[in-house]
Amino acid sequence: MFKRFATAAVTAFLIAGLGACGGEGDSYDEGSDYSVDAGQELDQGGGSVAGDSQPDAGATADASVFGLRDETRHRTARTTRATRPHMTKKCTTTTRRVRHTSTTGSGTKRHTRTWYSTEHAKSCKQVRSGTETYTRVVRPEQWCVSLDDVGGDKGQDDVWYQVTRTTYDTAVATDEHERMEFTPKDSGC
Structure with missing residues (x-):
């Protein structure tokens, strides 16, 4: 049983290693007689x-x-005018009341003090605000x-x-x- 497991593990390791070596470089396009770069779109x-x-x-x-x-x-270079959404930053501020406590002493002389503070939080997000024109490169x-x-x-x-x-x-x-x-x-x- 252990011998089969070891053989399977070695085989899987070799296949993974060969797959990593073969994944780089050119790939063959089956519909034609030339190789293309693997990252090139067809x-x-x-x-x-x-x-x-x-x-x-x-x-x-x-x-x-x-x-x-x-x-x-x-x-x-060949360029053209195009439009895209114009994004602006919109921020909102929120406040919340936070309760704080502090304890001093011990036993019957224990005293708890409570006070409140206001915390401010700011959150921003990109929102669409109309459109804008820009120069798009069609061909470099x-x-x-x-x-x-x-x-x-x-x-x-x-x-x-x-x-x-x-x-x-x-x-x-x-x-x-x-x-x-x-x-x-x-x-x-």
Whole structure:
């Protein structure tokens, strides 16, 4: 009996450990032939909601990529005016009478003194007070670089990556079809 319990406990421990190791990184989308970041939201068609193009199979956000510089693209932030509830802080003050007692002496010489005080309490909460307009960011500013022959594969052409502003500036200063290596922020643009 003890041997079965020990075997079951060891098996459960190994499964939990392997599950913790396998829960990170990329997950495979069964409806398509590419992997996506586990935290990235997908639409019903299998594509990424955040980008206009499908992610590349070899692209991961934490690995560097290399290839021949093709094109660069700067996409400005897209904003819109929107409304939301305007919240204000409303506070109320309450008072209550508190009874206090103090005892001195002992036995027949025991004397109890009673007095009262008023305590104030303040409670605040957020309440809706009309609406307010604000600027909502529909798409953040993006800097993008396209590479040909990604990873040395002649068939991997016109692959877009979102990059930092520094990498974008370096790409603009680099001649077309020059070799570039960088770590992308995201795939697609």
